[in-house]
Amino acid sequence: MQPDVLGLRAEESAAYRALITVPSAGAGEFASLLRVSDDHASLLLSGLERAGLAVRSLGDPDRFVAAPPATTLRDSLRRRREELQRAEAELGVLDEVYRTAALRRGAPGVVDVIQGAAAVREVFGRLQLGARDEVLTFVKAPIAVISAAENVEEDSAVARGVRYRVVFERAMLDEEPDAFERIVAARAAGEEIRIADALPVKLLIVDREHALMPLTQMLPAPGAADGETAGAGALLVREKGLLLALVALFEAEWRRASAVAGTPALGELDARIVSLLMTGLTDEAVAAHLGTSLRTVQRRVRHLMEVTGGRTRMQLGFHVARLGWLD
Missing domain, CATH: 1.10.10.10 (Winged helix-like DNA-binding domain superfamily/Winged helix DNA-binding domain)
Known part of the structure; x- marks a missing residue:
């Protein structure tokens, strides 16, 4: 008890x-x-x-x-406070040991090669489990090692206050039918998300100390289990100069990417329509992603144009941003 x-x-x-x-x-x-x-x-x-x-x-x-409770329990509380302080100090030591042991494979180097889908999944998960402050990531098609739905370590990190900034490649919206629903849920959980026309690499940067770059060219393994690939691998980067270059690459793509619309000034359906339109999808694609009719999308777009005074889709995007409906 x-x-x-x-x-x-x-x-x-x-x-x-x-x-x-x-x-x-x-x-x-x-x-x-x-x-x-x-x-x-x-x-x-x-x-x-x-x-x-x-x-x-x-x-x-x-x-x-x-x-008397104050006299009797004060010593007990003091001892528990001291035990907690010792536990926190020990936790800090164990955390450093864990991060070092989990991320290194053999002698430390500038770049480690991670071979095999299982090994990539393990490092991908452990990097996020060890995250303290910030995770930067490019989500690029195709998904070959782990899908967003399987990435439970991300949910755990977000729940304990780690800041996530994620750039999705637009092709992901076509590759995974429920991708936009997961984007909305992730944004509601506190993640910052943008969508880019195309991304140069797959990338995960944790606390600006480690970067994981999954290899994109992966061939199906004959007789392999579902989701397993032959030649799957990744590069684990620890060298500061390379990390600075990768962080600069992320920041440049982040500035160019489109923000996902929020909901305070819009109804939920309108916010999602604006979000997808601002990523460059057609009305037909927006309707397909939202599970609604093309007529509904077009009607809501006309309504938004009337509300904002925009005469074209470009003007609608400008007014939506001006009104603060985008991050």
Whole structure:
């Protein structure tokens, strides 16, 4: 049973809370107070005495008096605080050992070659599990090693406060039918997402200390399991000069990419239509992605043009950005 915030078990906490409401209590009175048997009440009182939470009355050793909570529990809280500080220090040491052991393969080098889909998936996951502050990533078609739906390490990192900036290649919207739904969900979880016409490489940069570049040319392995590839691999970069170049590449593509529209100033459907239109998709493609009719998309676009005063799609995009409907 989990202890409460003061480190007491539920039964101990209830017994102590009951005892501090009365001047003193014997086993029989305590049993009535807690609605338990006399024997069980005696056990609880003895337990509180051993824990320093109750003392025997000077006038009657068979009666118990609650010890002052501030005096009794302060030392316990101080010890727990010291234990927590020691645990945090040890965690920092273990984290460094883990990151070093998990990411290095043999002697450290400028670039390590990761061979095999399973090894790439392992490093891809461990890099994100070890992320402390920021992850920068290019998501480029085709998906050969791990899909966005399988990337549970990303969800874990976002949940603990790691900042994600993601650039999707537009072709991903065609390769994975539910890609836009996942983009919306990721954005709602706090990720910053943009969409580019094309990306030069697949890329994952973690805390600007490590970069993983999956190789894009992968051939199906004869007789391999579903999703497995022959020749799958990646480059793991640790050298600072190369990392700076890769970060600069990411920032340049990030500035050129289109932001995904938010929802504060638009209804959900209109926001999604604007998001997809701003990535360059046709009305037909937008309708297909949203599971709605072409007529509905065109009607909503006309409505948005009337609201913003835009006469063309280009003007609509300009006014949408001007009104703050884009990041």
